[in-house]
Amino acid sequence: MPVGLLRPRSHTVHVESIARRQCSERLRGLPGSGAADCQLRDDGGTIRAPMSCRRNGAPCVAPIIAAVILLAVGDAGAQPRPEVERLASINLGMQFINDAFMNQVTFRQYDETGFFDAHYDVTKHYSLDGDIAGRIWKAVGLGIAVSHVSEPTRSVIHAQVPNPFFFNFPRSARGIVRDLKRREIGLHLQGQVWHFFRDNFLLRVTWGPTVFVVRQDLVSRIETQESSIDFDRVSLTGHRIRTLTSGSVGFNLGFDGTLFVTERIGLGFNMRHSRGSTTIDLGGRSDTLLELGGIHAAGGLRLVF
Numbered sequence: 001m002p003v004g005l006l007r008p009r010s011h012t013v014h015v016e017s018i019a020r021r022q023c024s025e026r027l028r029g030l031p032g033s034g035a036a037d038c039q040l041r042d043d044g045g046t047i048r049a050p051m052s053c054r055r056n057g058a059p060c061v062a063p064i065i066a067a068v069i070l071l072a073v074g075d076a077g078a079q080p081r082p083e084v085e086r087l088a089s090i091n092l093g094m095q096f097i098n099d100a101f102m103n104q105v106t107f108r109q110y111d112e113t114g115f116f117d118a119h120y121d122v123t124k125h126y127s128l129d130g131d132i133a134g135r136i137w138k139a140v141g142l143g144i145a146v147s148h149v150s151e152p153t154r155s156v157i158h159a160q161v162p163n164p165f166f167f168n169f170p171r172s173a174r175g176i177v178r179d180l181k182r183r184e185i186g187l188h189l190q191g192q193v194w195h196f197f198r199d200n201f202l203l204r205v206t207w208g209p210t211v212f213v214v215r216q217d218l219v220s221r222i223e224t225q226e227s228s229i230d231f232d233r234v235s236l237t238g239h240r241i242r243t244l245t246s247g248s249v250g251f252n253l254g255f256d257g258t259l260f261v262t263e264r265i266g267l268g269f270n271m272r273h274s275r276g277s278t279t280i281d282l283g284g285r286s287d288t289l290l291e292l293g294g295i296h297a298a299g300g301l302r303l304v305f
Contacts, residue, residue, distance in 0.1 A: 084194075084202060084304050086134040087258070089268060093298020095127045095149045099291040103218055103282055109162050114170060116159035118219045122182060125149035127298060131256075133192055133204065141192035143206065145252075145272075147296065150183045153217075161224050161234045173224060175236035180217040181243075184292060186274055187211040188252045202258040202266075210252045212276045212292040215245050220282055242282065248292055250276025258302045266302035271295070 099122040106115045126149065133143030155177045160170040190206040197203060223238035254272030261267060274293035281287045 083263070084135075084260075086132070086305050087202075087302060088130070088132050088305060089256070089258075089270075089300060089302045090130040091128070091268075091270060091298035091300035093127050093129075093296065093300075095125045095147070095294050095296045097122060097124070097291060097294030099123075099294075101288055101290060103280075103288040105220060105282055107221065109224075110164045112162035112167060114160055114162045116157055116173075116219075116222055118177075119156045119158070120153060120180070120218075122151075122153055125151035125182070125184070127296060129296070129298060131188075131190075133190070135194055139194045141194050141204070143190040143192050143204075145186075145188040145190060145206075147186040147188065147274075148184070150181065152178070153180045153182055154178045155180055155219050157219060157222060157236060157239070159222055159224070159236065164226075164231055171232065171234040173222075173234050173236050175222075175239075177219050177239050177241075180219075180241065181215070182217065183215045185213045186252075186293065188272070188274065190252065200260045202260070204256040204258075205254075206256060206272070207253045208251070210250045210274050210276060210293065212248045212250060212274075212278070213245070214247070214278065214290060214292055215243055216280065216290060217241050217243050218280070218282050218288075244280045244282065246278040246280050246290065248276040248278040250274060250293055252293070254296070260302075260304075264304045266304075267299070268302045269297075269299040271297055 099120075101120055101122075103118045103120070104115055105118070106113055108114075127147055128149075129145060129147035131143055131145035133141055135141040157173075157175045157177060159173040159175075161173055163169040163171060188206075188208065188210045190208040193205045195203050195205075218241065219239050220242035221240035222236055224234050225237045227233040227235045252272055252274040254270060256268060256270040258266040258268035273295055276292040278290050278292065279287040280290060
């Protein structure tokens with residue numbers, strides 16, 4: 001009963017015609033077939049599977065099956081590295097910064113100067129960012145990334161309000177102002193180093209300068225009302241908000257990882273530390289320092305173009 005041989009496809013491995021003919025002759029039991037072993041090898045001679053053919057025509061099929069499995073596994077694991085020269089990405093994530101600052105504003109009331117301190121505590125923002133990058137020489141690349149963060153904050157007000165009858169006897173008042181906006185845009189210019197791992201994972205190390213633009217809502221004025229008939233207590237009844245815009249130049253440092261699911265599409269994540277600072281003046285006794293940037297963590301889609 002003839003036994004067929006399972007052969008790999010011609011594009012995966014090339015079996016020498018002489019060895020295949022000799023093995024077929026042995027399987028048919030033809031005389032003059034030579035030695036007792038036949039071999040399969042690729043055209044580079046790196047894969048070799050010994051196979052014994054008994055003279056009664058029954059081959060040892062285990063080595064053949066093992067050879068086919070090895071060839072199949074080798075072919076599946078040897079997917080070509082994506083040809084990545086230019087890459088675009090879009091990410092959603094969070095930006096973390098511990099920027100607790102205070103803005104002091106003075107005002108005139110009852111022919112005396114009063115003031116209030118507005119305390120702001122900025123901790124984290126939702127972020128949206130995207131970047132375009134490309135290799136310019138071997139593993140060296142250039143990129144540009146734009147990030148946008150926006151989150152409502154609040155301010156705690158501590159005021160010293162002049163007394164309508166006595167000089168230098170201010171009354172204390174406290175209140176909370178909610179739904180203040182802070183919006184920050186960062187333009188990150190990046191030098192990059194690209195490195196592939198396992199042919200489908202790209203790691204990019206990034207660094208460079210960052211241009212920041214920030215819009216911050218600040219409490220610019222408060223409204224008060226007397227709370228007792230002896231004028232020893234006062235309460236806050238309203239406020240005014242002013243939006244100030246400022247800018248700064250800082251730096252950024254981070255990395256980006258991309259796992260390619262196809263030759264053109266990947267999933268990725270990035271971590272970036274950026275830092276800058278600027279000052280704003282709202283008519284108080286001193287300028288207010290704003291810390292910009294922070295730790296940025298995000299993930300999203302990667303596209304090769």
